[in-house]
Amino acid sequence: MNISVNQTKTDEFSQRIHQKTRKGVTSANAGLISKNLGAHVDGPETTFLIWHPKIKDAEKVYIEFYLPSIDLIFDKPEQHCNVTYYRFETTCINEFSLVVMNNLPTGNRDQFGAFYQFILQDEKGEETVVLDPMAWSMPYGIHAPAEVYDINKVLGNREDKEYFENLASSFLSLDDNRLGPSTNLLEIHTGTATMDGTLDSLAKRYKQIAAAVENGEDLSPDEKNLIGFDGVELMPVDPVIEHPEAHLFWNPIQTPEENGSEITLHLRKPNVMNWGYDVVIFGAAAVNPSILSTGRPHELLDLIETLHMFPTGPIKVVLDVVYGHADNQALDLLPDECFAGPNIYGQNLDFKHPLLRAMILEMQRRKMNWGFDGIRVDSAHDFKYYVEEQDEVYYDDDFLKEMSNVEQSVADVDYKPWMIFEDGRPWPRTDWELACTYRVITEKQKHPFQWSPMIFAYNTPYDYTYWVSKWWRIKEHFDYGEKWISGYANHDTMRRGIQADPKTVNVNFLLGNSLKMVMINAYNNPSTTLLMNSFLPGVPMDFVQALGNTPWSFFRNTDTEFAIKIAAEEAYFTEWQITDVEYRNSRFFKKLKNLGFRKLEDLRRFAKSLLNFVKITDYNPENIVELINQTKPAFNPEEWTLEKLNEYAWAWMGDIYEYCNADMQADYMDSKKANFNYQTRQFRLKNPWLNNNFQSSDFLKFREPVEGAVIYYGYRRNIDTGKEIVFLANMEGQSRQITPTKLDLPITNPGMWEAAIATPSVRAREIDQPIRLSISQGILFEKVF
Incomplete structure (x- = not known):
C-alpha cells in the first residue's frame, strides 16, 4: 500500500487554516476550527489537524502511523500483533499541525484502521508525544495512539433512518427543531448491566427481548426490568482515566527504524472498571474501549438502532456527559492552557479559552451524532469561570446555553436534542441542600429539564421520618415537577446511601429485618414507585440496579494515589x-x-x-x-x-x-416487584398527561395527625379528557386500615371507581371499603365512565 503525503491537498488545507487563524483563535472562529480538528476520512484521503501551544516552539512535528495486520483480534485478553510503521513530517501553522495523507487504511465496522500520534521534536532532537484529543476511536485507551476511523461510512449505513425521517412530524417541536422529552427513563451503567459489560452485549440483550416480545413469549424479571420505558439514559460512555501501571494496553516491543519497517506490539484488551464519571475530557468524542466487545465504536450505533426500532415503539436514547471538570490525569493529555486550577474532582477547566470551549461543544456534537435523542449534563454547577478584577467566580450559564444550541445532523435530519441538566448550585456552599432550587437552568432556558431534588445524591429513604421530613420537597413537585427528572433511585442516591454509617442514622427496620433488605426495599419501594411513576409530575427515572435488587457502589480501578x-x-x-x-x-x-x-x-x-x-x-x-x-x-x-x-x-x-453486575444478581430478582414496576411504567406511558404540573383541582396530602404511619393520598384530573385518579399509600410506619372515601377526596360516586394498580400483596378493594396498607403498600384508583 502506497502511504504518502498528499502535498497539494496539504497546502490547500494549510491555506484554509492559515486564513482562519491569521488573527489568532477567537470566539468567532474557534467553532469553525474545532470542526476540522482530529482525523477526517474522505475517500482515499485522510486529513489531520491537531492543536497544541507547544507546536509553535517545535523544530519539527511528525505524524506516526502503525498499520495493523489482519491478525489483530480485539477480544483476546492479551496478544502480540505485527504493525507496519510510517512517519511523515507535517505542516505547522503557529499552534496547529496538519497533513493530508493518501491511502491510509481506515477503520469501520469490520476492520481496524491505522493508529496515529504526533511527535513534537525540539532543536536538540528530543521528542514529545502528543495524542489526538478529538479522535473518533481510541481502541487502546487514552494513553495509546488513536485510530483513523471512517465515521461517515459507518453512520451512512444506519438502519434506523426511518426513525429520523419521522422526527419532523412525530417528535420535533415547531419552533427550533427541538426534540421533546421522554415520558419515563431507565438509567443504565453499561459496564454492570450485563455479564459482559459491553455495548454489544447490551444491544444483543435488547434484541433478544424484542424478539421475545414479538413472539409473545414471557419475559424473565431481569428482562422485564429493561422495558416499559420510552427513554434510556446511558451513564457516560466516554474514555475514562486509567491506572498508570496496570492499564498498559499498548506496548511496542521494538523501536521502529524507518518507514515500512515492521514491529511487534504487545496489546491487552482494555479492562478499566469505572462508574463513568472519572473523565479527562480528552477523547470525549470517542467511546470507552473497555465497554466495547469488538473494539469497534459501531457497537454504540447498534444499541441506538435497536432501541429506536423496538417493536413496542421507539425508545429514545439519552447520553450522560461530564464536561464540567477533569481528573488530574488530564494534565498529562491536554495543554496547560486548558486548565484553571485544581478542584475536589481534579482540575477546573478554563471555559473562557475560546478553542477549548469550542472543542468541548464539538466533542458533544460528534458524540451526539451517533443518533442520541437527548443529553444529560452532569454537574452543571461546575461550569464556572473566575473574574480576577472582581475576585469572583461566576456560573457560566452562557456556555450551558451554547450546549443547548448545538445542532445534530443524523440521517440527513437536523435537530436539537432534549437537554437535561444536573445542577445543585449553590453547591458546594454549606447550605446548598436548603438553598438549591433545582430550577435555575429551567428559568434561564426554555426547553431544558433538571434533575429533581428527590433524585439528587443525598436522599436516604431508609431513614425513619424520611417521607415527612422531605414533604417540603415533595410539595415542590406539584408546581415545578413537569420540568424535572423525578424518581428516587439512581447511581448517586444508591451510592450515597451505602456510605452512611448505619449506627449514625435512624434506620427504618420496618422496611426489612436486615440492613440489606432495608436497602433493597428503600430503593425498590412499591409505594414510592407508585407515587413517582403513576402520580407525581415530571419524567420518572428508574435505575437498573435498583429494579433488580442489585447492589451498587462507587468503583474504579484506575489510580494509585487515592x-x-x-x-x-x-x-x-x-x-x-x-x-x-x-x-x-x-x-x-x-x-x-x-x-x-x-x-x-x-x-x-x-x-x-x-x-x-x-x-x-x-x-x-x-x-x-x-x-x-x-x-x-x-x-x-x-x-x-x-x-x-x-x-x-x-x-x-x-x-x-x-x-454489582445486574446479571450476577439475576437469581435474586423479585418477580412480583418486577411485574408491579412494569405495570406502573405502562400506566405512565398510557397517561403522559401525568408529567404535567398539578392543576387547580389536583393535590397530594398526608394524613394528619400522623400517629405512627405516613399515609399519602391524592387526586389528579386530566383537564382534557376528564380522567380522574386517586392515589393512596403507606409511605412509612405501622400498618393502617384506610377507607378512601373517608378522606377528603372528591369521590362522589364510589361505584364508578375501580383499582387500576395495586402494590404486591394488596388486595384490590372497592374505593369505599377499608384497605389495610402496610409500609410500602399502596393502591391507585381510576374513575371509569
Missing part, C-alpha cells in the same frame, strides 16, 4: 449490601478471599478500621499501614505493607464491580 481512600470510603457497603449468605457464595469476592478475608466479619472489621485510619491520618498511607499493624487483635491477614494495602484496594474494586 485508591486506598476510595476503597475505605465504601466501608459500610459491607454492612448495607453484603450478608454472610452472599459472602459465602463462591462466585463472589474471590479476590478479597484470596487476600485472607475468609469471613465477612473480618472484612467488615478491617474495612471500617481502614476508614477510621484514613480520617485520623488525613489520608497518609504510610501512617495508615503503621496503625493497621499496631491494631490489636491483629487483622487477618496480619502483616501489612503499602503494597499490600494497594492490593486490597484493587481487590475491593474488582470484587465490588463484579458483585
